[in-house]
Each structure stands twice: as C-alpha cells, then as structure tokens.
Amino acid sequence: MKIIQKETLTELAKEVFQIEADAVLRLKDRLNDNLEQAIKVIINSKGRVIVTGMGKSGLIGRKIAATLSSTGTPSYFLHPAESTHGDSGIITREDVVIAISNSGETTELLNLLPLIKRFEVPLIVLAGNQNSTLGKCADIYFDISVEKEACPLGKAPTASTTATLAMGDAIAVCLLKQRGFSTEDFLLYHPSGTLGKGVIYVVSDLMIKDKSLLPIAHEDDTFLETVDLISKKRLGCALIVNDENKLTGLLTDGDIRRILLRYPDVSVLRNKSVMTKNPKTISADSMATKALAFMEKYSITSLAVCDENNTPMGIIHIHDLLKAGIA
Numbered sequence: 001m002k003i004i005q006k007e008t009l010t011e012l013a014k015e016v017f018q019i020e021a022d023a024v025l026r027l028k029d030r031l032n033d034n035l036e037q038a039i040k041v042i043i044n045s046k047g048r049v050i051v052t053g054m055g056k057s058g059l060i061g062r063k064i065a066a067t068l069s070s071t072g073t074p075s076y077f078l079h080p081a082e083s084t085h086g087d088s089g090i091i092t093r094e095d096v097v098i099a100i101s102n103s104g105e106t107t108e109l110l111n112l113l114p115l116i117k118r119f120e121v122p123l124i125v126l127a128g129n130q131n132s133t134l135g136k137c138a139d140i141y142f143d144i145s146v147e148k149e150a151c152p153l154g155k156a157p158t159a160s161t162t163a164t165l166a167m168g169d170a171i172a173v174c175l176l177k178q179r180g181f182s183t184e185d186f187l188l189y190h191p192s193g194t195l196g197k198g199v200i201y202v203v204s205d206l207m208i209k210d211k212s213l214l215p216i217a218h219e220d221d222t223f224l225e226t227v228d229l230i231s232k233k234r235l236g237c238a239l240i241v242n243d244e245n246k247l248t249g250l251l252t253d254g255d256i257r258r259i260l261l262r263y264p265d266v267s268v269l270r271n272k273s274v275m276t277k278n279p280k281t282i283s284a285d286s287m288a289t290k291a292l293a294f295m296e297k298y299s300i301t302s303l304a305v306c307d308e309n310n311t312p313m314g315i316i317h318i319h320d321l322l323k324a325g326i327a
Contacts, residue, residue, distance in 0.1 A: 016150040016158070023159040024147040024166045030143045038140045039174050041122045042073060047094030050077040054108050056157040057100040057164065062096070063169030071172055072181040080108035091121060098124045098168075102144070102160045115136055126164055142167055147238050203291050204284035206324055207305045208235065208310025209314035216241060216312060221246055223259065223269035226251055238311045240275045246310045249275030251301075281306045284313055292321050 030224035042049055049068055060270035061077055068075035078090060091097065097116055100111050104127035114145060115124050117137070135141055144167055150158035208214065215233035217226045219240050221285035226238050230251065240249035251271065259274050282291050282306045292305055295318050305314040 012152075019148065019150040020159045020162040021087035023163045025309060026104045026146075027144070027163060027170075034140050034142055035171070035174065038124050038142075038171060039074055039178055041124070041140065042096050042171075042175060043178055045094060045096045045122070047074075047092050047096070049073055049096050049098060050091055051075060051098045051100070052078040052080050052109060052112065053100035054080050055107045057102060057106070059161050060161050060164050060168065061098070061100050063165060064100075064172065067169060068117055068175065070185050072179050073172065073175050078107070080112060091115060091119065093119045093121065096122045096124065098125045098126065099134060099138075100132050101132075102128045102157065104129045104134040104165075106134070109134060125166055146277065160186055181295050201288035201324055201326065202284070203286045203288055203316050204314075205318040206288055206320045207284065207314035208320070209305075214312070214315060215239065217251075217271055218242070219270070219272035220276065223266050223271060223274055225252075226271055227256055230256070235315055235317065237302055237315070238271075239315070240271050241312065245312075247279070247281065247304055247306055247312050248272070249277050250304065251275050266279040273292055279304055281310070283307075283314065288316075288321055288324065288326050291316050292318070292326055295321075 030199050031071040043254070049067070051061040051065040052058075054151045058077075059077065065075040074233060076090060091112075097112075099112070101109050102225060104125070110133055113134075121135060122139050124140045124142070125134050126142045126144050127138075128143070129135055130138075130143060131143055133251075144160065146159040146163055148154060149156060149160060149164075213235075215226075215229050215235055215238040217229055217238045217240055219242055226240075229237070230238050230253070230271055237250055237252040239253060242248050249271065251274070255274070259269070263269060263274075280294060280298055280300065282294060284305050284307070294303060295301060301319075302315055302317045304312055307313055307315055
C-alpha cells in the first residue's frame with residue numbers, strides 16, 4: 001500500500017470540500033419556477049410524499065424523506081427494487097413522488113413510471129440529465145448535475161449526492177416555512193433528544209418559584225439591604241417591586257459592582273434610584289427556548305417571570321435551562 005503524506009491527504013480533503021461546495025452553490029442558479037411549483041404541488045396534496053431512489057441516491061432519498069416527515073410533511077421512502085414486488089402499492093392517487101437518479105436512466109425507477117402516470121401522480125425528479133427518460137417524464141424537474149465528482153476516479157457518487165441532499169433540504173425547509181411549522185410543532189415529532197427538550201419545557205417547568213427562595217425587594221428598601229438579600233438568596237439578582245407588588249426594576253451582581261464604583265457613599269441609596277428600570281421579563285407559559293433566546297439576545301443570565309399584571313412569579317436562570325439540556 002502506497003503511503004501518502006499527511007500534507008497531501010489534507011490537501012486532498014480540502015479539494016473534496018471545495019468540489020462539493022461548488023456543486024451545491026451552482027444549484028442556486030438553477031432554481032426557477034420549479035421550486036415554487038414543487039412546493040405548491042406538495043402543499044396541495046392530500047396524500048404523502050413518496051421518495052424513491054436506488055443505491056446512493058436511495059440513501060440520500062431516505063434522509064430527504066426523514067427530513068420531510070420531521071418537519072411537517074408526511075413522507076415515505078419507497079425502495080424501487082422492492083416496488084416491482086408489490087411495494088408500489090403504497091403509492092396512491094393522492095400522493096406526490098420524488099424520484100432521484102443522477103443518470104435519469106435507473107431501470108428500477110423507470111419501472112415505476114407506468115404506475116405513476118396511470119394514477120396521474122405528480123412526479124418531481126431530481127436528476128443530472130433533463131433529456132434522460134426520467135427527466136422527460138418529470139412534471140417538475142430539478143437539475144442536480146455536477147461538473148465532476150469529488151472522487152479522484154470520478155466514479156463514486158460524492159459531489160452529486162451532496163448536491164442532491166442540499167436540494168432536498170431546500171425543498172424541506174421551504175415546505176416548513178410555507179406550512180408555518182413552529183418550534184412548538186417539534187414536540188410532536190421529536191419527543192426525545194435535545195430538539196424535544198427544547199419544546200417539552202415551558203418556563204414554569206424550570207423557573208424558581210418558591211417564594212422563600214425568591215429575592216424580592218421593595219423599591220424604597222435601601223441598596224445595602226438588597227445587597228444582603230441577594231447574597232442570602234444566591235440567585236445573583238433581586239426583583240424590585242412597588243407598593244402594588246408590580247415589578248419596577250432589577251438589581252444584579254453586575255449592577256452592584258458598578259454602583260459601588262460610582263457612588264462614594266452607598267449607605268444612603270434606595271433601590272429606586274439605582275435599579276435597572278423596566279427589566280426584561282417573560283411569561284410562565286412561554287417556551288423555555290424563548291427564554292434562552294432572550295438571554296442570548298440581551299446578554300443576560302436570568303429573567304423575571306411575571307403574570308399579566310406584571311407581578312413577579314419567579315426567576316428563570318440560564319443554568320437551569322442548560323441543566324435541562326436546552327441549548
């Protein structure tokens with residue numbers, strides 16, 4: 001076996017990245033009315049999307065079908081070789097078929113054409129040759145041809161399968177957007193794993209709501225009293241309320257440091273003169289992912305949780321979100 005130098009291998013890998021990246025970027029210039037037509041046909045379909053492909057195209061097809069299904073478009077992968085032995089019965093007149101073939105001449109896919117045409121099922125084709133048999137039979141055609149494969153032999157599907165996968169992802173994302181598929185919808189499709197955790201939890205599940213643990217101070221309390229409260233409660237902040245028990249401000253560890261540097265005599269200070277007014281808040285029924293997004297956007301580590309009257313109900317801390325697996 002010929003030993004290849006590490007530097008040569010690195011350069012080869014970089015060349016693979018470049019070839020495949022170029023193949024994907026060329027897809028941008030090939031989009032026309034075909035994308036809008038495909039989205040419209042699938043959205044208006046009363047059935048499912050049947051994805052089919054042979055060999056490496058089939059493996060890519062399985063992933064496309066899985067992505068479609070997990071983002072709100074019911075989809076099923078049909079192995080074309082098995083379809084001629086009865087599996088083609090899964091195709092109904094209400095479905096849409098996405099057929100994948102780099103050559104457009106895959107025999108097993110061509111064997112499906114009579115059934116597809118007889119049922120008048122919309123046929124979306126992802127292929128590398130529009131003049132192929134499959135390309136000519138397509139109702140909607142997507143060109144996924146590549147100038148060359150990343151494989152030095154030019155034989156193994158590499159850049160072509162990457163381009164096909166990217167096109168499938170583009171279709172899936174456009175469908176997701178068109179359907180108005182929300183973060184919350186992932187709960188139904190991803191009950192486990194990090195995706196599921198992000199939508200299973202709402203703020204009330206993770207917030208600190210025990211009144212004995214909440215650092216709540218009045219806006220007329222002294223600054224030093226509130227510093228002592230923050231130290232005892234160990235949440236890094238204090239919620240400041242008025243006589244009506246409505247949240248009017250916030251004091252954090254960072255605020256304390258800045259106040260100590262700014263004022264020579266902090267003993268005379270009251271909360272209402274040094275607190276951060278109108279702090280960011282969130283409702284208890286908001287998704288936990290929204291709380292994390294808030295914290296990231298405003299570079300803060302905790303949020304006051306308030307009801308519709310702006311009365312404090314609790315505090316949600318970034319550590320609790322991360323501990324729950326939301327990221």
